[in-house]
Amino acid sequence: MIYIAILIIMGVLLLATAIFAVTHRDLLFAVIATGIISLILSLFFYLLQAPDVALTEAAIGIALTTIIFVITIRNTTRDEDEIIDKKNEKL
Amino acid sequence: MTQIMEYIGMALILIGGIFLFLGALGIFRMPDVYTRLQAGTKASTLGAMSSILGVGFLHPDWFFKILIIVIFIGLANPLSSHALARSTYRAGVAPKLKSGVDYYKKAVKKQIKKLIS
Amino acid sequence: MNIIFTISFTLMAIGAILSLIRFVKGPRSGDRVVALDTMSIIITSALVLLAHVFDRYIYVDVALVYAVLGFVGVIVIARYIEGAL
Numbered sequence: 001m002i003y004i005a006i007l008i009i010m011g012v013l014l015l016a017t018a019i020f021a022v023t024h025r026d027l028l029f030a031v032i033a034t035g036i037i038s039l040i041l042s043l044f045f046y047l048l049q050a051p052d053v054a055l056t057e058a059a060i061g062i063a064l065t066t067i068i069f070v071i072t073i074r075n076t077t078r079d080e081d082e083i084i085d086k087k088n089e090k091l
Numbered sequence: 092m093t094q095i096m097e098y099i100g101m102a103l104i105l106i107g108g109i110f111l112f113l114g115a116l117g118i119f120r121m122p123d124v125y126t127r128l129q130a131g132t133k134a135s136t137l138g139a140m141s142s143i144l145g146v147g148f149l150h151p152d153w154f155f156k157i158l159i160i161v162i163f164i165g166l167a168n169p170l171s172s173h174a175l176a177r178s179t180y181r182a183g184v185a186p187k188l189k190s191g192v193d194y195y196k197k198a199v200k201k202q203i204k205k206l207i208s
Numbered sequence: 209m210n211i212i213f214t215i216s217f218t219l220m221a222i223g224a225i226l227s228l229i230r231f232v233k234g235p236r237s238g239d240r241v242v243a244l245d246t247m248s249i250i251i252t253s254a255l256v257l258l259a260h261v262f263d264r265y266i267y268v269d270v271a272l273v274y275a276v277l278g279f280v281g282v283i284v285i286a287r288y289i290e291g292a293l
Contacts, residue, residue, distance in 0.1 A: 115223030
C-alpha cells in the first residue's frame with residue numbers, strides 16, 4: 001500500500017517538473033528541469049526493479065542531454081521570446 | 092562483533108539522514124546564492140558520505156565499491172560547488188549580506204590588468 | 209532496526225521536496241543549479257540505502273554511475289553562466 005502511495009507521489013512530482021520545463025520561457029531553466037526529470041525517472045525505474053534501465057537513464061539523462069542542450073543554447077539564443085520576435089521581423 | 096558493526100552502521104545512517112535534511116533546509120531558507128551554496132555543499136557532502144559508509148558497515152563484502160562511491164562524492168561535490176560560486180560571481184551577482192572584505196574582487200581586477208598589459 | 213531506516217528515508221524525501229520547491233521558486237539560474245546538485249546527492253545516497261533494503265549487490269552500480277557523472281552537468285552549466293564555454 002505504502003509502495004503504491006510513494007509511486008503516485010513521485011509521478012505527480014514528475015508531471016509537475018515536466019509541465020514547468022515545457023511552459024517556462026527561459027531555455028536554460030528548461031534544461032535544468034530536464035536534469036531533475038532524469039533524476040526522478042531513474043529512481044522510478046529503480047523502484048520498479050529494473051536497474052539496467054535506471055543505469056542507462058542516469059548515464060544519458062544527467063550528462064549527455066545536458067551537455068548537448070547547453071551547447072545548442074550557446075550557439076543559438078537563451079530566451080525563447082527572442083526567437084519569436086526575430087521570426088516576426090523576418091516576416 | 093557483527094552486532095557492534097551493525098550498531099555503528101545504523102548510527103551513521105541516522106546521522107547521514109539528519110545532515111541531508113539540514114542541508115536541504117538550508118537551501119530552502121537561506122537568502123542568497125552563496126549562503127545557499129555553502130549550506131548545500133557542506134551539509135550534503137557530510138550527510139551523503141556518512142550515510143553511504145553506514146551501508147558499507149552493514150555489508151562488509153560490499154565495502155570496496157562503497158569506498159569508491161565515497162571517494163568520488165568527496166572529490167566531485169566541492170569541485171562543482173566551487174565552479175558554480177566562481178561563475179556566479181563573475182556573472183555579476185553581488186552578495187546580499189555585506190561582509191566588509193572582498194578579496195576576490197581585487198584578484199579578478201589584477202587578472203584583467205595582467206591580460207590587458 | 210527498521211525504524212531508523214524509516215526515519216532516514218522520510219528525512220531524505222522531505223529534503224528532496226524542499227530542494228524541488230527551491231528549484232521552482234529560485235529567482236536566478238544559480239539557485240536552480242544548486243537545487244539540482246543537492247537533489248542529485250540526496251538521491252544518490254537514497255539509492256545506496258535502497259540497495260540495502262532490496263539486498264542486491266548489482267543495485268549499487270546505479271549509485272556509482274550517479275556519483276561519477278553527477279557533477280558534469282553542473283560544471284557545464286556553470287561554465288555557460290560564466291560565459292567561458
